[in-house]
Amino acid sequence: MTVKHCKSVQSAITQSSYKESVSFSTPQKLFVNPEVFRKLFKPTIDALIKHLDKLFKDPNLYDLHHIIMVGGFSECELVQTAMRKTFPNRKIIIPDEAGLAVLRGAVLFGHQPKKIGKRILRKTHGIQSWPEWEAELHPETKRVQIDGVDRCKDVFYKFAVKGEKVEDGHSSGQIFQALKTDEKTLECTVFSL
Structure with a gap:
């Protein structure tokens, strides 16, 4: 790979x-046409809006009426304008020093984890199970016989489902037993999808 070096910033712009839309003057000032500047941010802002729009269509978020914008990018006026234009029926809150809000939140959560009462799960969690085989529920190709009992192999038993709202301290459990009566151990793999 060949790297070309220009002798100056001005020659690089030229x-x-x-x-035609960027100029440079001393001492080290770069002037960018406002429209060109806006175009640099457009793909990122459009992707953000598209992602949020998709989230707001989730039935678990139907009652969400406020948007709190945090992080350095939320301080950008172009982002704020796009958010207000796209989501006029939601109250948009931008705290002072929004760029530090994520850091402060992490520190607060580290010291007071009970401050967050509920969260929405990002993944589904479960294990492989072998329930008794049911003709109307399980495919014939998954039917196996273990110790004289027809079972369905490779069934994903879900403990928690993506998008589910859970409260602080939420737990889920299930009693499992070894497949064969003479087995002394039970191997269990937990999956997160």
Whole structure:
């Protein structure tokens, strides 16, 4: 790979596709046409809006009426304007020093984890199970016989499902037993999808 080096910032601008919309002056000031500047942010802002729009269509979020914008990017006026334009029926809150809010939240959670009462699960968690085989529920190809009992192999037993709202301290459990009466151990793999 060949790397080309220009002798100055001005010559780099002159040789670029931005030569008509970007200029440089001393001492080290770069002037960018406002429309070109906006276009640099557009793909990222559009992706953010699309993602949020998808989230708001989730039935678990039907009652969400407030948006709290945090992180450095939330301080960008272009992002704020796009959010207000796209979600006019939601109250948008931008705290002072929004760029530090994530850090402060992490520190607060570290010291006071009970402050977050509920969360929405990002993944589904479960294990492989071998329940008794049921003709109307399980495919014939998964039917196996173990100790004289027809079972269905490779069934995913879910403990918690993606998108589910859980409260602090939530737990889920199930009693399992070894498949064969003479087995002394039970191997269990937990999956997160």
